Amino acid sequence: MLDEEEFEEVSNLYRGAFRSSEPTLEARFAPVSRAYERLTGYAGCHPNVVIHHRIAQYGPPCRACGKPLRTPEARYCAACGTVRQEAVDSSR
Numbered sequence: 001m002l003d004e005e006e007f008e009e010v011s012n013l014y015r016g017a018f019r020s021s022e023p024t025l026e027a028r029f030a031p032v033s034r035a036y037e038r039l040t041g042y043a044g045c046h047p048n049v050v051i052h053h054r055i056a057q058y059g060p061p062c063r064a065c066g067k068p069l070r071t072p073e074a075r076y077c078a079a080c081g082t083v084r085q086e087a088v089d090s091s092r
C-alpha cells in the first residue's frame with residue numbers, strides 16, 4: 001500500500017506520463033511502474049491498476065475545495081477542514 005506521500009509521487013509520474021513524448025504507452029508509464037516497484041517491491045504492476053486502486057480508497061470530492069476526501073467514511077476534509085454534510089450511507 002502507498003501512503004499519501006508515496007502516492008503523491010506515483011500520481012505525479014502518472015500525470016506526467018500523459019505529457020510524455022515517449023512513442024509508446026509502455027515507455028510513458030514505465031516511470032510509474034518503476035516508482036511503484038521501488039516503493040512497494042511489487043514489479044510489473046500496471047500503472048492504471050496502481051492509480052485506480054489508490055483512488056478507489058478516497059471518498060467523494062469535498063464540497064468546498066473539490067479535493068477528494070481521504071476515505072469514503074471521512075467526516076471532514078483533510079485539506080480545508082470543511083465538515084462533510086451529506087449523510088453517510090446507512091443502508092450497509
Ligand SMILES: [Zn+2]
Nearest residue numbers: 062065077080
Ligand atoms: Zn475541502
